[in-house]
Amino acid sequence: MDFSEKDSVDAVVASFADTPDPRLREVTESLVRHLHGFLRDVRPTIAEWEKGIEFLTAIGQKCDEHRQEFILFSDVMGASMLVETMEAARQAQDATASTVLGPFHVVTSPERELGDSIDTLGTGEACLIEGTVTGADGVPIPGARIDIWQADEQGAYDVESDRQPLGNGRGLFTADDEGRYRFRSIVPSHYPIPTDGPVGDLLTATRRHPYRPAHVHFIVEAPGYVPVTTHVFVDGSPYLDSDAVFAVKQSLVREFATVADEAEAARHGLPNPFRRARFDVVLQPEGPA
Amino acid sequence: MDFSEKDSVDAVVASFADTPDPRLREVTESLVRHLHGFLRDVRPTIAEWEKGIEFLTAIGQKCDEHRQEFILFSDVMGASMLVETMEAARQAQDATASTVLGPFHVVTSPERELGDSIDTLGTGEACLIEGTVTGADGVPIPGARIDIWQADEQGAYDVESDRQPLGNGRGLFTADDEGRYRFRSIVPSHYPIPTDGPVGDLLTATRRHPYRPAHVHFIVEAPGYVPVTTHVFVDGSPYLDSDAVFAVKQSLVREFATVADEAEAARHGLPNPFRRARFDVVLQPEGPA
Numbered sequence: 001m002d003f004s005e006k007d008s009v010d011a012v013v014a015s016f017a018d019t020p021d022p023r024l025r026e027v028t029e030s031l032v033r034h035l036h037g038f039l040r041d042v043r044p045t046i047a048e049w050e051k052g053i054e055f056l057t058a059i060g061q062k063c064d065e066h067r068q069e070f071i072l073f074s075d076v077m078g079a080s081m082l083v084e085t086m087e088a089a090r091q092a093q094d095a096t097a098s099t100v101l102g103p104f105h106v107v108t109s110p111e112r113e114l115g116d117s118i119d120t121l122g123t124g125e126a127c128l129i130e131g132t133v134t135g136a137d138g139v140p141i142p143g144a145r146i147d148i149w150q151a152d153e154q155g156a157y158d159v160e161s162d163r164q165p166l167g168n169g170r171g172l173f174t175a176d177d178e179g180r181y182r183f184r185s186i187v188p189s190h191y192p193i194p195t196d197g198p199v200g201d202l203l204t205a206t207r208r209h210p211y212r213p214a215h216v217h218f219i220v221e222a223p224g225y226v227p228v229t230t231h232v233f234v235d236g237s238p239y240l241d242s243d244a245v246f247a248v249k250q251s252l253v254r255e256f257a258t259v260a261d262e263a264e265a266a267r268h269g270l271p272n273p274f275r276r277a278r279f280d281v282v283l284q285p286e287g288p289a
Numbered sequence: 290m291d292f293s294e295k296d297s298v299d300a301v302v303a304s305f306a307d308t309p310d311p312r313l314r315e316v317t318e319s320l321v322r323h324l325h326g327f328l329r330d331v332r333p334t335i336a337e338w339e340k341g342i343e344f345l346t347a348i349g350q351k352c353d354e355h356r357q358e359f360i361l362f363s364d365v366m367g368a369s370m371l372v373e374t375m376e377a378a379r380q381a382q383d384a385t386a387s388t389v390l391g392p393f394h395v396v397t398s399p400e401r402e403l404g405d406s407i408d409t410l411g412t413g414e415a416c417l418i419e420g421t422v423t424g425a426d427g428v429p430i431p432g433a434r435i436d437i438w439q440a441d442e443q444g445a446y447d448v449e450s451d452r453q454p455l456g457n458g459r460g461l462f463t464a465d466d467e468g469r470y471r472f473r474s475i476v477p478s479h480y481p482i483p484t485d486g487p488v489g490d491l492l493t494a495t496r497r498h499p500y501r502p503a504h505v506h507f508i509v510e511a512p513g514y515v516p517v518t519t520h521v522f523v524d525g526s527p528y529l530d531s532d533a534v535f536a537v538k539q540s541l542v543r544e545f546a547t548v549a550d551e552a553e554a555a556r557h558g559l560p561n562p563f564r565r566a567r568f569d570v571v572l573q574p575e576g577p578a
């Protein structure tokens with residue numbers, strides 16, 4: 001019998017019937033249902049569908065070692081944040097909230113000592129970021145690993161910028177015996193996600209702005225705990241209420257307060273005044289939540 | 290307010306609210322609904338979603354001048370055929386049925402004279418394919434353009450094969466004053482769609498075979514008529530009932546009869562015996578169906 005609109009889902013789902021991995025079978029079946037549902041809703045002409053194929057192809061072809069345009073597409077469609085939110089719902093509620101990874105975790109962060117600066121250029125507003133990594137019981141986690149990456153004061157990551165050497169704005173730290181970490185940096189700027197690719201074209205065509213509020217990325221992990229991928233957002237930044245990738249959680253916004261204290265500035269090797277933020281991280285123990 | 294599973298569709302749809310083109314707005318809104326619906330159904334872990342992103346990225350990166358892996362993905366998911374079927378439903382029912390374009394229309398067919406062979410190697414079983422292009426009213430369409438491409442007797446297209454020069458198995462013909470066309474070729478083999486990419490990996494993982502029944506591709510067009518993209522399928526070919534891309538329509542299957550006729554063979558410049566198929570093409574006039 002010929003393929004028909006009415007039976008299309010059944011015909012294609014049937015072709016996947018012998019899939020040995022039950023999870024893969026479930027995923028392909030659901031993908032067929034929603035893909036065909038989308039097509040039946042919008043009823044694209046062949047020419048429109050070809051444009052869609054070209055768009056997806058261009059996204060794949062824009063990807064390279066330092067650029068992940070498909071993550072960007074997932075981000076602006078809210079897909080990354082939805083997956084993130086569903087995964088977070090499996091976690092304990094008293095741990096630090098997670099948020100999206102984003103497309104810029106493409107360079108291994110250089111190992112640095114506590115108190116080091118992750119900014120090697122010093123062109124932005126100096127700041128100190130510090131906190132303690134603990135379990136949900138409040139017990140410090142010595143030796144926790146803290147992977148940091150951020151944009152600079154102009155809103156660019158090292159991989160996007162000729163001004164910055166690779167590794168600038170990145171650091172991998174190890175918490176001290178009391179679970180504490182601290183590092184120097186500059187206050188990151190809000191920034192546009194990369195707009196020179198097909199995802200940027202989509203935002204332009206749909207009159208969406210490409211901006212994300214200012215933030216610093218964290219991945220914190222320690223043996224025996226569930227790692228957390230998150231951000232700390234800079235309070236007062238523009239776009240906190242319209243993040244292009246939907247990733248803001250109120251519990252992750254922190255004040256970067258201005259501190260004028262000559263002695264304290266000297267102690268940390270910072271100019272006076274400087275900005276200071278505290279971001280304590282609570283990890284959930286591994287095992288059943 | 291934080292992004293939530295419950296409100297994810299509304300939040301992302303709202304971000305597209307200022308899209309000036311109403312069609313683009315409709316498409317993005319439906320895409321958000323079905324994409325989020327898919328994600329809520331399968332509830333991927335972040336690691337699974339990363340695998341999905343990697344899969345889509347690999348599909349894009351597999352594409353080049355002679356390879357269109359995203360069309361292939363659309364084909365094996367039945368999406369191409371569903372779009373095809375919905376477009377066909379808009380056309381007159383008495384015109385020749387259309388079917389998928391497929392991923393191999395990537396080389397411009399060389400212009401050839403009626404009666405020429407599209408096969409320059411002569412390693413397969415010789416055949417003659419002929420027909421008349423008419424309107425639905427039966428009136429011939431002189432000067433109709435007939436673009437042909439096919440796999441060889443081993444099931445390979447020129448772009449897939451070191452044996453074949455580019456343009457082999459392809460031809461662009463112009464119907465004569467009575468709307469007739471004819472060309473020599475070899476009987477194509479059934480063939481596997483390309484399996485050395487991510488789509489092939491998907492078929493392997495899901496235990497789907499990659500085969501398509503033997504066929505010759507046609508695009509037929511003439512001024513004032515709706516062009517048709519179709520195939521003629523070789524009757525008796527394996528996989529007519531399980532085409533990997535769901536593209537078989539019964540009305541497109543033709544007998545490639547064996548003809549033993551010394552004079553007729555000589556007249557067409559063919560060995561005796563040879564195979565012969567007739568495929569008349571009916572085009573729908575442009576304008577409201």
Ligand SMILES: [Cu+2]
Pocket residue numbers: 033034035037038322323324326327
């Ligand atoms: Cu759906």
Ligand SMILES: [Fe+3]
Pocket residue numbers: 102104151215217
């Ligand atoms: Fe970022």
Ligand SMILES: [Fe+3]
Pocket residue numbers: 391393440504506
């Ligand atoms: Fe084909």
